Amino acid sequence: MRKINVSEIIDKVKEMCIKANYELGEDVLKKLQSAKDKEQSPIGKDILDKLIWNANISKDKQMPMCQDTGMAVFFVEIGQDIYIEGGNLTEAINEGVRRGYKEGFLRKSVVNDPIIRENTMDNTPAIIHYDLVEGDRLKISFAPKGFGSENMSGLKMLKPSDGIEGIKKFVLDVVKNAGANPCPPIVVGVGIGGTMEKACILAKKALFRKIGEFNPIKHIEKLEKELLDEINKTGIGPQGLGGDVTALSVNIEVFPTHIAGLPVAVNINCHAARHMEVEL
Amino acid sequence: MKEIKITTPLNDNIIKKLNAGDRVYITGTIYTARDAAHKRMVDSLKNSESLPFDINNSIIYYVGPCPPKPGHVIGSAGPTTSYRMDDYTPILLKAGLKGMIGKGNRSKEVIDSIIKYNCVYFAAIGGAGALISNCIKSSEIIAYEDLGTEAIRKLYVEDLPVIVAIDSKGNNLYDINIRNK
Numbered sequence: 001m002r003k004i005n006v007s008e009i010i011d012k013v014k015e016m017c018i019k020a021n022y023e024l025g026e027d028v029l030k031k032l033q034s035a036k037d038k039e040q041s042p043i044g045k046d047i048l049d050k051l052i053w054n055a056n057i058s059k060d061k062q063m064p065m066c067q068d069t070g071m072a073v074f075f076v077e078i079g080q081d082i083y084i085e086g087g088n089l090t091e092a093i094n095e096g097v098r099r100g101y102k103e104g105f106l107r108k109s110v111v112n113d114p115i116i117r118e119n120t121m122d123n124t125p126a127i128i129h130y131d132l133v134e135g136d137r138l139k140i141s142f143a144p145k146g147f148g149s150e151n152m153s154g155l156k157m158l159k160p161s162d163g164i165e166g167i168k169k170f171v172l173d174v175v176k177n178a179g180a181n182p183c184p185p186i187v188v189g190v191g192i193g194g195t196m197e198k199a200c201i202l203a204k205k206a207l208f209r210k211i212g213e214f215n216p217i218k219h220i221e222k223l224e225k226e227l228l229d230e231i232n233k234t235g236i237g238p239q240g241l242g243g244d245v246t247a248l249s250v251n252i253e254v255f256p257t258h259i260a261g262l263p264v265a266v267n268i269n270c271h272a273a274r275h276m277e278v279e280l
Numbered sequence: 281m282k283e284i285k286i287t288t289p290l291n292d293n294i295i296k297k298l299n300a301g302d303r304v305y306i307t308g309t310i311y312t313a314r315d316a317a318h319k320r321m322v323d324s325l326k327n328s329e330s331l332p333f334d335i336n337n338s339i340i341y342y343v344g345p346c347p348p349k350p351g352h353v354i355g356s357a358g359p360t361t362s363y364r365m366d367d368y369t370p371i372l373l374k375a376g377l378k379g380m381i382g383k384g385n386r387s388k389e390v391i392d393s394i395i396k397y398n399c400v401y402f403a404a405i406g407g408a409g410a411l412i413s414n415c416i417k418s419s420e421i422i423a424y425e426d427l428g429t430e431a432i433r434k435l436y437v438e439d440l441p442v443i444v445a446i447d448s449k450g451n452n453l454y455d456i457n458i459r460n461k
Contacts, residue, residue: 043301043443050408058410064356067346067409067429105355107346107429117316119428148361148383148406180454181361181384183406239406240384240454241443272407 002136003083004280006092009138012278013096016142017072018104020274021064024055027211028248028273035185035238035245044243048185051238051271066272069106070144072097072126075205079135090128093140098122109147129201141208141277149182149270155200158262167192167264168227174266175231175247180240183270187211188231188250191265193257203267206251208275215252224250238271248273285439289337290378295400298444300451304402305439310339310381312433314360317424318368325375332423332432335372339379344429345419346409354419354435356409359383362401366390373397381442385454395450402442403453415440 029052036048058065074093084092101108101123110124111117127145154174158166171190178186191202214221227250237243248271257263286294288308298304311333313321321331342362346355362382369380370393378399383406386394394401404412415437423432445453 047405050405050411054405054408054411057414058356061410063349063352063410063413064346065410066407067344067356067358068360069346069356105347105349107344107355109344109429119430121428151361179385180403180406181363183383239403241403241445242453242456270407 001081001083003085004138005085006087006089008280009089009092009140010096010099012140012280013093013142014100014103016140016276016278017097017100017106017144020142020276021069021104021106021144022062023059024065024272025210025275028271029055031211031248032185032271035248039238039243039245041237041241041243043241044238044245047238047241048245064106066146066270067107068109068146068148069101069123070146070274071110072123073143073145073204074126074128075131075141075208076128077131077133077137077139079137080132081136082138093128094124094126097124097126138280139277140280141275143208143275146270146272149186149268152178152182153203153265153267155196155263155265157196158264160260160262162262164223166262167223168230170264171227171250171266172230172234174268176234176236178268179236182268183272184236184240185238185245185248185271187269187273188227188247189267189269190227190250190252191267192252192254192263194255194263195258196263198255199263199265200267202253202255203265206253207267207269207273208277209251211249211273215254217254220252220254224252288339290339290400291337292398295378295398295448298400298447300444300447300453300456302444304442304444306339306402306442307438307440308436310341310435310437312343312345312435313340314342314344314430315364316427316430317432318365318372320424322368322371325371331375333434336376337378338376339381340372340377341435342380342382345413345433346429348419354413354416357413357416358409359404359406361406362386369393373399385452386446391446391450391452394446394448398448400444400448401446403445404440404442412440
């Protein structure tokens with residue numbers, strides 16, 4: 001049994017919170033560059049140029065690329081042969097968030113009660129999804145999730161007879177309805193199957209995938225590419241001001257489901273598609 | 281696409297010249313307010329109380345900035361999505377607000393009020409918070425400090441780059457450009 005002390009987890013989470021917000025991943029940056037080359041609309045091209053410029057400034061100056069430094073979302077894979085010592089894992093992750101958001105001068109965007117709405121002033125609690133896996137490694141994936149895009153997400157419990165056309169129609173409806181609000185060009189995370197909550201978690205997990213990687217299942221990869229084409233034909237464009245590039249990527253995750261159901265969840269991410277992972 | 285430099289406060293002459301699609305650089309004092317501050321301001325107006333700043337001819341920027349690093353004026357400070365302010369906006373436009381900076385489309389009620397009171401809605405580039413913070417030369421919290429990032433700040437900006445999204449005639453860039461596609 002391998003031991004990991006919570007102090008190591010706190011430090012790592014703190015670093016991730018800061019780095020993910022200061023430095024846009026190479027995968028996203030590369031995609032923004034190719035989007036700029038493809039974009040025909042002058043306003044759209046100018047916006048994409050400024051977004052690349054913005055990412056360079058934030059990295060150089062070590063400051064957040066976007067003021068919405070998000071609610072802290074984690075997917076944590078815990079090897080079943082690990083022993084966490086020195087404290088509670090969830091509390092350690094929250095402490096890392098607390099320190100990262102304070103020391104990194106990140107925005108505190110979390111309110112304690114959804115009705116009373118007092119800011120917790122330290123961006124906790126984080127949203128944490130745990131998976132128990134084989135082995136003795138701890139893999140922590142992190143995404144600061146902005147709510148301009150989160151608010152534009154959707155879930156629909158389709159009928160099996162709705163099939164692939166029903167799925168496409170729903171994803172396109174969500175994207176069209178979102179328009180300019182989620183800061184296009186967006187990344188579209190889609191979860192298909194499972195139960196209601198499973199589909200939503202799959203959609204979120206899809207946003208953690210590197211841009212440029214596709215689902216390993218061939219017919220799902222095909223659906224990802226077809227949907228991306230159709231989304232880019234809507235004309236919504238960068239910042240919703242018209243253009244050829246509305247989405248950078250469509251990432252789909254699937255899971256077995258019930259004979260009576262076809263749950264589909266769509267979770268949208270903005271162009272500042274921040275995500276990173278570490279393994280301890 | 282015209283490029284126009286303007287200084288605050290706004291007035292009817294400036295607004296008349298602005299058309300949807302124009303690129304505008306704003307210099308002068310503007311005020312920040314987002315969801316929670318809007319709710320408080322509108323509650324104040326309903327109770328016939330005064331607002332924390334003179335709203336006549338002013339511009340509100342929908343932003344909740346990051347805290348400044350030591351030696352900096354402000355942290356990252358890009359626009360937040362505007363539609364969440366739509367329920368409050370007609371009341372503020374009636375009270376004298378002339379301009380708004382945000383991102384995304386507005387409701388019919390807001391657009392009707394923009395026309396009725398001769399106002400303008402600007403779009404800033406969402407997610408370009410680091411770039412925009414360079415244009416902010418001073419920042420001071422003037423109200424609702426307990427709201428944290430949602431407090432009202434008085435900002436002095438120089439050449440803040442925005443695009444006229446909805447002009448005083450009601451022309452709406454979000455509709456025009458997507459329709460023309």
